Amino acid sequence: MSLLQDALAIILVLGGTFFMLVGSIGINRLPDFFTRAHASGKVDTLGILMFLSGLAVFEGFTLTSAKLLLIIAFVAFTSPVAAHALARRALIYGMKPWYGKRKDEG
Amino acid sequence: MCKVVHATQPFLFFNQVSPFSTMNNTSLWLRHRGLILQILLLSAIWLILSGRTDAVYLFWGVVSVAFVIWLSAKLHSIPLSEKEPCGTTRIIIPRLIVYLFWLVWQIIKSGTYVAYLILHPKMPIDPMIVRFTSKQPNVLARVILGNSITLTPGTLTLDIEDDLFTVHALTQEVEEELVSGDMEARVARLYMQDCTSEDMCCDIELITSGRGR
């Protein structure tokens, strides 16, 4: 039981770290603001959720893991709102999205 | 999320003796469903946060929940938007729970999809802006739809004006899946009894080049 629990926790924590690393790379690699907002709003959110649930699995069935579930719910509810607020602001102030190289030439 | 629901049920007069005692209970439940749910949710959050069951800390918990309820009860006089007053926002709870599980699955799918796009050496993205009109019953349904669009693979809500959604999509397949109206029908089914996915999403406009705006 404990071995299974630890294995699940390690898999979730490793997966969360991987997604957060990919989110960081995406913020640097993607071409414009709106696509970067995709990287920060989705990949990072999934990474944080996996990481925190991994920690909750590692803690077991205690009050601490219940608090971790509270943080998970909070992050899952607020991160799309924050991404939307930033992206809407950028659109209103007239930032032009990037439509790909081919279309700019044609 | 949690709001006082103004019931549209016919009012039961208290001096009339109701033949069914359970009916009175249901009407109380229906009339104050939002408030009761809010109190239960806040009490559960307090118990999780505090973790102490001494009498003193339970008393402080009651004080805190009462304070928060009192302060947030003033919020309900603020209208939801300019055109709609505090309308009926009665959501169907079992469908909401099923929808939340579907949303968790969508979060996992969207994270892996965008991570695949980022790590692909050629980065096969083809970004575009989609504007469409979706007939949702009220403001809360529009907000749920907007948040769900942000969480589903490859799409990001940019703006909501009344019924007009402006969405940034990463690739062509994602845009087709969005416009098919599957998710809009799911959100609308949280409120209405039946609707089809064809007539949910109309007036689709694609902006795929810099001259569009």
Next chain:
Amino acid sequence: MSTTNTELCSKESSMMAPTESPIVHLASRGISPVILLVGMYVFFHGHYSPGGGFQGGVLLAAAILLLRLSLGTSLSQPVMPSWITLRLSALGALIFAGIGLLSILLGGNFLDYHYLPMPWLEPAYLRYYGILLVEVGVTITVMTTLVAIYDDLLGC
């Protein structure tokens, strides 16, 4: 008071978007009671976990500032009116200083909880409730002063 507030909020309307997004509006409505509850928890559990008056006050102020940010200053007046903030912060400072001065008047030092006029309590509990009262004053002051600073920066 509300009419003068709507007239005076010139800086906010010039910097704001033409219409605020309904997503931010409704999300802040749903989230702010939870933030208020977390603030109350941090305030009441200052003995056992990191927290106390100042941190609880900051979290309570964050909830109210979230409403101010997303609904606009004039719409969020019912939650905490602008005119009440400075008076409440003065009241909080009065509670804090009053307890300290009361213990001086009763023969002790400043904030010496053992001299408080609550003879039905044991000394340990006297200390606990004395600290709690002082923390109430600190919390009220911090919360309302932060909201008052925000309102003042906008010129409301």
Next chain:
Amino acid sequence: MQTFFISIALVLCIALLIPFYRVYKGPTVFDRLLGAAAVGAKILTLILLFGLIYDRLDMFIDISLGYAILNFVGVIAMAKYFRSSARSAK
């Protein structure tokens, strides 16, 4: 388990330093804000990891909950009041 968490913390520190390049380089204000928000989200997990390493997770969870709340309010405030120089950007 301890070494595992410490190595995870090192990887997270690398993941935390990458968005700083975007904060430094970013052509518009919003790119810098996005980088800052990403850094904040990773610090949230790093706080919890340090709590686990020091074996005081119950204390660090309160800190991270407050951090998440203030992060959200900060992003909303920045999104409301920052102007962009998008006209000059590409």
